[in-house]
Amino acid sequence: MTEPKKIGMLTPSSNTILEPVCSKILNDVPEVTCHYSRFPVTKISLEQDALSQFDFTPMLRAAELLAHAEVDVIAWNGTSGGWLGFDIDEHLCSLITKETGIPATTSMLAQMEAFKENNVKSLNLVTPYIPEINELIVKQYKIHGDIDVVNVQGCAQTVNRSFSQVDYERIENMIQAVSADQTDGLSIVCTNFPAVNKIEYYEEKYNHTIYDTIPVVVWQAMKMAGVNPAKVKGWGNLFQGLQVK
Structure with missing residues (x-):
């Protein structure tokens, strides 16, 4: 019997969004x-206590456990590279x-590949984070992709568990606010x-291709595993190779 390709995801312990979403995708x-x-x-x-959570030792230990399952790709489904x-x-x-001998990627590196593939040079940004972290993400986009961020909206929250509890009305208000200026895409950074x-609803209503850090890492991991991302339906333009401008 031929096994399916296996994607291993490194997951923040307090995250309750990414696992069900990846499985649905x-x-x-x-x-x-x-x-x-x-x-x-x-x-x-x-x-410092927050930054130290991303020391390599626990991440590598978690990756080693995924390697026991002989996964084809290991992805850090998190956004710490942004800051x-x-x-x-x-x-x-x-x-x-x-x-492990297994190829690896991250949500932020997957975003950068998606931006490059779709010639994204300007973005609007939505996160649940504090302004200082959003500023660092904006700087990383500029340094590594020469991408200009036009508008930014955040929730000024720091508790990871709380990110998953932001209500849809607030999220839509943030997306509506940044969408006042049309750019090459809308980046949503946070895997919780x-x-x-509601990615397809937002894309249609606000005329933006959305590069959310959960589906974008699935997109890249599928490519790395040799599976066409276009097989995914219902999770945004990225998987279909489309871009709204």
Whole structure:
């Protein structure tokens, strides 16, 4: 029997959104399954206790457990590279591959690949984060992709568990506010944020291709595993190779 391709996801321990969403995205794609390994993450800020959650040791330990399942790709389904630096994500991926022999990626690196593939040079940004973290994400986009961020909306929250509890009315108000100016795309950064559940509605209503950090890492991991992302239906323009301008 031929096994499906297996994507291993490194998951923040307090995240309740990404696992069900990834499983739903792949529900009608029997060629791929998703598997998860958690490590401690409860707070998103620039304080030292929050930054230390992303030390490589626990992440590599979680990756090793995924390797026991002989997954084809390991993805850090998280956005810490947005404020720690995309070079940190790249180093993490190289260490995962060195330790396990399995190719690796992250949500932020997947975004950058999607931006490059779709010639994205301007963005609007929505997150649940504090302004200081949003500013660092904006800087990373400029440094690594020469991408200009026009409008930014955040929730000024730091408790990771709370991100999943932001209501849809507030999320839509944020998307509506940034969409006052048309750009090459809308970036939604956070893998514990429920905006992803209404991605096609937001794309149609606000005329933006949405690059949400949960589906975008599934998109890239599928490509790395040799499965056509276009097999995914109902989760936004990215999977269909479309871009709203």
